[in-house]
Amino acid sequence: MKYIEKLRNSGLRPTKQRLQICEVLFNTEKTFHFTINELEKKIKDRANNKISLATIYNTVHAFEKKGYLKQIPINSNQTYFDTNITDHHHFYDLKEEKLIDLENSDVGPINIKRKINGKKIKSVEVLVKLED
Amino acid sequence: MKYIEKLRNSGLRPTKQRLQICEVLFNTEKTFHFTINELEKKIKDRANNKISLATIYNTVHAFEKKGYLKQIPINSNQTYFDTNITDHHHFYDLKEEKLIDLENSDVGPINIKRKINGKKIKSVEVLVKLED
DNA sequence: TAGTAGTTTATAATGATTCTAAATAAGTGT
DNA sequence: ACACTTATTTAGAATCATTATAAACTACTA
Numbered sequence A, B: 001m002k003y004i005e006k007l008r009n010s011g012l013r014p015t016k017q018r019l020q021i022c023e024v025l026f027n028t029e030k031t032f033h034f035t036i037n038e039l040e041k042k043i044k045d046r047a048n049n050k051i052s053l054a055t056i057y058n059t060v061h062a063f064e065k066k067g068y069l070k071q072i073p074i075n076s077n078q079t080y081f082d083t084n085i086t087d088h089h090h091f092y093d094l095k096e097e098k099l100i101d102l103e104n105s106d107v108g109p110i111n112i113k114r115k116i117n118g119k120k121i122k123s124v125e126v127l128v129k130l131e132d
Numbered sequence C: 001t002a003g004t005a006g007t008t009t010a011t012a013a014t015g016a017t018t019c020t021a022a023a024t025a026a027g028t029g030t
Numbered sequence D: 001a002c003a004c005t006t007a008t009t010t011a012g013a014a015t016c017a018t019t020a021t022a023a024a025c026t027a028c029t030a
Helices: A003-009 A016-026 A036-047 A053-066 B003-009 B016-026 B036-047 B053-066
Strands: A070-072 A080-082 A088-093 A098-103 A120-131 B070-072 B080-082 B088-093 B098-103 B120-131
Touching: A003 A016, A016 A036, A016 A053, A036 A053, B003 B016, B016 B036, B016 B053, B036 B053
Parallel strands: A088 A120, B088 B120
Antiparallel strands: A070 A080, A088 A098, A120 B120, B070 B080, B088 B098
């Protein structure tokens, strides 16, 4: 399995559950946005295989900590994650409540002129809200 | 009272509770960020006067709908609101879990080159995450 | 002043997320 | 393969922000 090394290299034991979650999350050309509930459903559908919700939470947070997933900063009932970990941005369609990727090249350089003492910039994320 | 007209003009009855909340939120030169819980505390401290939590939620949402408050898009346990309703952005200090205003002029123009069919841009918000 | 429509309130309900502690599985050394 | 330690999974309980409910109350209008 191609994810065993990835996990081991991160200090995560390659368990059956984690490998399955990897398949669902990373075994696709397209990146995508998801909530924990959507992910749980996807796993159930895919393999007719149930992974405990607690494990899904644990794993998603572990993957986020290792940098394999990003949280998308948006105010929503549920937390959204992104399998696209490159620097990029998002449209948020307020009516449909849907996220759409917005590539860095579609936004152009963002120049943060102000500095905060003793702090480094970790990320710069743009959220563009859309209405009809 | 200076807020009576403001409320009436928005179709909101100027109740005792709403006027008090206006005092706390808008009767200051500085704009600020807050959560519902912080606001509740502020109200309690200020007037030794308790407004039901449900009313605070209702009022904050009513004010948001009328455009007197903005939600700040950030993933946090609690929802953050901003009394600064001008176009502007935020730093988020990951360690301190604190928001800092970032004026539009400190970011420079943001050019969203991509268009989504049938949708208009309502807002463009930048979140700059800070680490040590 | 009466009528109505909007508000407030305490409390219950909801729902996402986290915690707990017991069972299980993976890694390591022998 | 075996014993041992440590990480992981799990069901279910707990937590906590937020929303819903429905009864009491208040502001507006005629």
